[in-house]
Amino acid sequence: MAKTAIIEAHGGPEQFKIIDREVGAPGPGEIRIRHKAVGLNFIDCYQRSGLYPMTLPHALGMEASGVIEAVGEGVTHLKVGDRAAYAAQPPGAYTEERVMPAAQVCPLPDAISFEDGAAMMLKGLTVQYLFRRTTPIAAGDTVLFHAAAGGVGLIACQWAKSDGIRLIGTAGTEAKCQLALDHGADACINYRDEDWVARLRDLTDGKGVDVVMDAVGADTFEGSLDSLRPLGFMISFGNASGPVPPFAVATLGAKGSLKITRPTLFTHIADHETCQQMARDLFEKVTAGDVKIRIDQRFPLEDVAEAHRALEARKTTGSTILTV
Structure with a gap:
């Protein structure tokens, strides 16, 4: 028994x-x-x-x-x-x-x-497929990772650091942001205290990031799209704040011919x-x-x-x- x-x-x-x-x-x-x-x-x-x-x-x-x-x-x-x-x-x-x-x-x-x-x-296997099996990501690329101080996030911060990838995280407190930084994030934005999309744009000289990895879902989805460079890649892999609502596919074209996937481990x-x-x-x-x-x-x-x-x-x- x-x-x-x-x-x-x-x-x-x-x-x-x-x-x-x-x-x-x-x-x-x-x-x-x-x-x-x-x-x-x-x-x-x-x-x-x-x-x-x-x-x-x-x-x-x-x-x-x-x-x-x-x-x-x-x-x-x-x-x-x-x-x-x-x-x-x-x-x-x-x-x-x-x-x-x-x-x-x-x-x-x-x-x-x-x-x-x-x-x-x-x-860890989630981080492996995010960085190795979903879209090509190379040293020097920039990734936005939401919930960077969580279990997946802290592994992602370290994985990115070891592969020479610039990871910008988001988290809900200064302590959590510091935790992400301590584990290899290049920067971490406290989304409760500032406009994280605007801050992300500042950190990338207005260009946006190559890839967004978003397991938060409904609360961050629109901002995640706005954080991507033209032809950037959005990986929506979770729904911590609730499922992403339906959206018009034409939005991807209007925001810079973006690509999006919803994978599962x-x-x-x-x-x-x-x-x-x-x-x-x-x-x-x-x-x-x-x-x-x-x-x-x-x-x-x-x-x-x-x-x-x-x-x-x-x-x-x-x-x-x-x-x-």
Whole structure:
């Protein structure tokens, strides 16, 4: 039996229930993993609230780390006793132990702790596809990154620095801006205290940036488009403030023949070999010291509702994990 956090109805954090659930044995293409730590992400909040509807009841959670306890038929890249970490579907990481598909579970290097492994997979693989798989970005290019002091943002600041990319961040307090600067951002704008679009234009001599990476959504979308240079590229990869409302495609032409995409991590990692290679790329950044995983909040699994409240209130910095 494994202690597990589930929801039986969509809604607020109060929907969480802690239950004991039977784990079972892995079938073909599956593994059983005993978790050491579990990562917390905004997609978990979207699924809990119903923004991303799911069949209920269901456990939540998309990333974790732990030790492989059993391996199903056909699984060759993992064995019993291996350290492992993942960002993967279906949801179900908020538990002590689970059976799950093996394809997106990755061997975790000994040099990376279980806590860092749980905190880095979904966020770090997101940064990997943003910088390596979405549009060409080269040393000397300039990127605008919203929520630069969050879990994804702090990894992005360091990744950009290590690749010679100029990253301009935004955050909601001076302390968060300083955190982004400390992790490699070239500049960070406090969007609560100033007109961030105007400030961004000042920082780029009126030209705008090459790429915007925006996981905030509705609140920043229009300003993000206005921050791009002609022919610039907008990556809208999240909805922390709510989904982006419909807009006229002709707007992209009027604002300088802009390009836009709405990617998801799970499209990028759907192929087993691609996922494993992306993870190796991320692990190399971490083991080389180019990226350090910052965990600023730890909650016991039983306090998952409190953890969700903190995340949605934007009271967190860096990564948040659940301890099991």
